[in-house]
Amino acid sequence: MLSRHLHLPEGVVTEILSTLPVKSLMRFKSVSKAWYALIGDPYFITKHHTFAISDHNRNQYRRVILERCRATTAPRFSMHSNDTLEFSGNIHLVPQLFSEDINPVHFIGLCNGIFCLVGIAPERFYGAPEPDRAREIVLWNPATRESKRLPFVPRPPGFCPSFIDFGFGIDLNSNDFKVVKIMYFDSPRHYQVEVYNLTTDSWRVIDASLNSAYFMKWPHFPSYLNGFYYWLICPERREGGHRLLLSFDMSNEMFREIMLPDDTSSLVEHIAIINDSLVVIVGILAFDIWVMNESIVESSWTKLFTIELPTLPLQFLDDGLIVLSGHHCDPDKKCLVLFDPITRELKNLPIYDDGSEMFQLVSYKESLVLVNGWRNVLEQQDTS
The missing domain is CATH 2.40.128 (Lipocalin)
Structure with missing residues (x-):
């Protein structure tokens, strides 16, 4: 029993562990057979996932993966924090x-x-x-x-x-x-x-x-x-x-x-997800961001903001900031830049390139969800 190891009720232990990062939980699986079984249990996986995606934990469990791609060499991948793109390690x-x-x-x-x-x-x-x-x-x-x-x-x-x-x-x-x-x-x-x-x-x-x-x-x-x-x-x-x-x-x-939005459809270049909403990106030298307001009958569109820079966004972060790629920090090098669409402030990020690489940036929330067996996890949640 878990209580024999920690002198705490099992329910309390479950509550505490369900708030921890995935990396810690993967290490804790080796603490005991009981913890190994708990962390792999469908109910616990669902509980941890629900906590991770709640509004007040959005950034705590958010990570970013950066791909650097050249035509002549294998692509390179690295892990970064969500807010400052601080380097965490290569993948x-x-x-x-x-x-x-x-x-x-x-x-x-x-x-x-x-x-x-x-x-x-x-x-x-x-x-x-x-x-x-x-x-x-x-x-x-x-x-x-x-x-x-x-x-x-x-x-x-x-x-x-x-x-x-x-x-x-x-x-x-x-x-x-x-x-x-x-x-x-x-x-x-x-x-x-x-x-x-x-x-x-x-x-x-x-x-x-x-x-x-x-x-x-x-x-x-x-x-x-x-x-x-x-x-x-x-x-x-x-x-x-x-x-x-x-x-x-x-x-x-x-x-x-x-x-698509009226009078903009011929200029729509991309679609993306921002803060759990679908948006379209309109323009070439500057970009208007429109969000879809979908109802049961039809979809309508509202303009959110404009990016007055000739640089296509790489990633939209949960806090409203946007990651751009371009020559904003050095005319001889390409770098990643954090852009605030409200204040128009640009902040250089510590990721540079000589211009020969293509960047792809994706952010995600960490989870224990199984590549095999996730259906059983959700079914456990429905019957519990």
Whole structure:
């Protein structure tokens, strides 16, 4: 019994441990068999996750991952704090999670502390009997270091889509993680959509009925929110017409088109998630940020603020600050900068580059959520 070790009621011990960081809990699993069982218990994992995502703990459990990518070398990854991007340590995703020829790695989405990553091996596209193997898909919890590489799908000869996009999230009805793969074919022009379920560890084709005239823009930011994943779509020919948002409901597995703000749709370049709301980023030399106010009937949009700098944001932080990349600190070097849209203040961050690297920055909340078995965790919560 836990009380025999600590002279405290087990309920009190559970309350105390559920407020601790994941890193500490992973160490404490070796204290005793009782603590090992408690920290891996579905009820405890849910309790810890609920505490971590509560409003007053948003920054305590928030971490940032930075990817530095060059065309000729393997991508490099590092962990940072949320507020100042203080360096915490390097992460070796290649070759620990991916094959050694993978470059780059894309962060497709994140949900409940779990990342969906897609690694691309360009050389496998040419002359390979199964082009689908040029992309490796991995689910990964950076806090617990648990990961899972998704299975490949056997393909018939000549199966070669000209474009592939992805989405990732959780089905809020079944509590199952899902990965969406959207493939476009030129001849004949059509989309094929496949969905992966973590509980079955398998892929299946769904009847999506996507308009083959639309072109999907590869997302710059992971865009999952509250059971939906979002993409920006536009006519294949950009001269005229308007852009739309496309949402995918992880529960009913249906797509829906959403109108963009009036008089801005032709200038919308990206979508993102800010403070648990969906936003669109409008402009080229300066950026207007619009937030979607969704009701049961329709969606409306409200302008939040303007970034009067010719630099696309890398990351929107929970405290309202924005991470930018550019030559704001040194004309000969590219660096990361923290921007306050209210005060317009710029603060240089200690991350520099000579200009040959591409940065990708993603923030997440640490959790004990399992890559395998999360459905059982939530079901335990529902019946407790």
